[in-house]
Structures are given as C-alpha cells and as structure tokens.
Amino acid sequence: MSESIKVVRNLRDLRKATSKWRQRGESIALVPTMGALHAGHLALVKLAKKKADKAVVSIFVNPTQFGPKEDLSRYPRDEAGDLAKLTAVHADLVWAPSVEEMYPDGFSASVRAGSAAKELEGEFRPFHFDGVATVCTKLFNQVTPDIAIFGEKDYQQLAVLRQVVRDLDIPLKLIGGPTKRDKDGLALSSRNAYLSEDERKIAPTLHAVISALAKDVANGADVRSGVTKAKRKLTAAGFQKIDYLEVRDAQTLAQPDNEADGRDLRVLAAVWLGKTRLIDNVAV
Numbered sequence: 001m002s003e004s005i006k007v008v009r010n011l012r013d014l015r016k017a018t019s020k021w022r023q024r025g026e027s028i029a030l031v032p033t034m035g036a037l038h039a040g041h042l043a044l045v046k047l048a049k050k051k052a053d054k055a056v057v058s059i060f061v062n063p064t065q066f067g068p069k070e071d072l073s074r075y076p077r078d079e080a081g082d083l084a085k086l087t088a089v090h091a092d093l094v095w096a097p098s099v100e101e102m103y104p105d106g107f108s109a110s111v112r113a114g115s116a117a118k119e120l121e122g123e124f125r126p127f128h129f130d131g132v133a134t135v136c137t138k139l140f141n142q143v144t145p146d147i148a149i150f151g152e153k154d155y156q157q158l159a160v161l162r163q164v165v166r167d168l169d170i171p172l173k174l175i176g177g178p179t180k181r182d183k184d185g186l187a188l189s190s191r192n193a194y195l196s197e198d199e200r201k202i203a204p205t206l207h208a209v210i211s212a213l214a215k216d217v218a219n220g221a222d223v224r225s226g227v228t229k230a231k232r233k234l235t236a237a238g239f240q241k242i243d244y245l246e247v248r249d250a251q252t253l254a255q256p257d258n259e260a261d262g263r264d265l266r267v268l269a270a271v272w273l274g275k276t277r278l279i280d281n282v283a284v
C-alpha cells in the first residue's frame with residue numbers, strides 16, 4: 001500500500017494538525033462517519049476533496065445515538081479496512097477518538113434536536129437525533145471545518161443537522177451527497193452486512209417501491225392511496241414490518257397539505273427485513 005493515512009486519536013493532536021492547515025490558509029471539509037466504510041462514504045470523501053483543501057474523516061461509533069435495544073454492540077467495525085480505503089481516496093486525516101476521549105468522565109451537556117427530529121425516525125428512535133446532534137456539534141467544534149458533508153441516504157439526519165447548524169449559528173456549510181446504490185437499487189449502508197442471502201434479494205424492492213410511488217405522486221396520483229398501495233407491495237415482497245412510509249415536504253419534513261402540487265416532496269421509508277432495519281428515501 002502507498003503511504004498510510006494520518007490517524008489522530010486525541011483532541012490535542014487534532015488541533016495541532018488543523019491549526020497548521022489554518023495558518024497556511026487551507027480550508028477543511030469534514031465527513032463524519034461511524035466506520036464500516038463503503039462506496040457511499042468514499043464518494044462523500046471524494047466530494048470533500050473537491051470542495052476543500054483538506055478532507056478530514058471522523059470514525060466514531062457514537063453510543064449516544066443508539067437505543068438500549070439497538071445494534072450498538074454488533075455494529076460493524078473494520079478500522080484497518082477503513083484506513084486502507086481512506087488512503088486510496090487520499091483523505092488527509094482520520095479523526096478516530098475513543099468513547100472516553102469523546103465522552104470523558106463527567107460529560108453531561110447535550111444538544112436537543114429540533115422539530116425536524118420529531119416524527120418519522122424520531123417516533124421509533126426517540127433519543128437518536130439528540131445523540132446525533134450532540135456528537136455532530138462536538139465534531140464540528142473539534143475539527144472546525146468550513147464544510148461538513150453527509151449522505152442523503154439519512155435524509156432526516158441531514159434535515160435535523162441543517163436546523164442545528166442554522167439555529168446554533170455554527171459557522172460551516174452543510175452539504176448533502178447523493179445516495180450511492182448497488183446496481184439493483186439497494187442504497188449502500190453499513191447495515192446491509194446484516195442481511196442474509198435471501199433478504200439481500202428482497203431488499204432492492206424497497207427502492208423500486210418508493211421510486212414508483214414518487215413517480216405516481218409526481219404524475220398527480222393521490223398520496224394516501226399511493227402510500228397504501230406501496231405498503232401492500234412491500235408486505236407482499238416479504239418485508240415483515242413497515243415503521244413508516246410517507247410523503248413529506250422535502251425541506252421541513254412536515255406533512256404536505258392536500259394542495260401539494262408544485263411543492264418539493266420526498267418519499268421516506270423505514271422497513272424491517274428479519275433483524276435488519278432498512279431506511280431509504282427518494283425525491284418526488
């Protein structure tokens with residue numbers, strides 16, 4: 001392998017690296033991740049390299065955004081593999097703090113996510129977005145990036161973080177990168193690793209169904225009956241549980257009114273295949 005990437009695990013070394021760049025007048029883009037990197041993450045890093053002089057990637061599996069019954073302990077981890085991938089795309093630095101570095105003894109303050117966090121994921125994962133908002137605010141303060149880049153795959157997360165950045169006057173530009181998909185349409189996700197062979201065959205149906213719904217709504221179909229039809233298709237395909245499948249305002253994530261014509265809309269869904277929860281979204 002070519003020269004290996006710089007990995008920093010404590011805040012003092014991180015600040016040393018970023019202040020050197022700052023003194024040279026170089027801009028910084030941050031791509032926050034929880035590791036187990038796939039082509040979707042790497043596309044965000046490539047975007048970061050285009051948008052700024054330096055690309056920092058954080059790898060931190062953030063315990064505060066997992067509920068007590070969620071998959072924190074089995075969340076995929078592969079630091080050596082991640083570092084090789086980040087070296088290949090020429091990321092400039094990896095910020096990989098331990099849990100103790102991020103949340104030292106006595107840590108107790110937090111950021112409460114705003115209105116964009118209330119429904120959809122928020123109904124099923126009540127503390128999730130507070131955890132995301134808190135860790136991302138810390139990452140922003142630690143790395144002090146000019147730009148932070150997040151995948152549109154987690155569309156609601158992007159909306160929640162836009163509110164945090166705007167409402168708390170955090171001086172950075174937030175950019176959403178398009179969702180990367182396998183050839184059959186399945187959105188790339190670190191959690192796809194949980195799918196069995198049979199579940200993996202069913203999984204792309206999620207994208208097919210929400211895309212068909214988006215097309216129907218764009219063509220003027222009634223949203224409510226379109227959603228009912230789409231849910232039926234998902235159940236018939238083998239998805240055991242649908243947490244939500246909704247058409248929402250693309251900016252605020254509020255329910256669109258009946259006069260939704262001409263509004264910017266987004267279809268968002270979360271469904272279960274066995275023990276794996278998949279989320280996806282598409283523009284109308």
Ligand code: PAF
Nearest residue numbers: 032033034062132135154
């Ligand atoms: O999207 C993720 O991987 C995480 O939610 C994030 C933004 C890195 C915060 O832990």
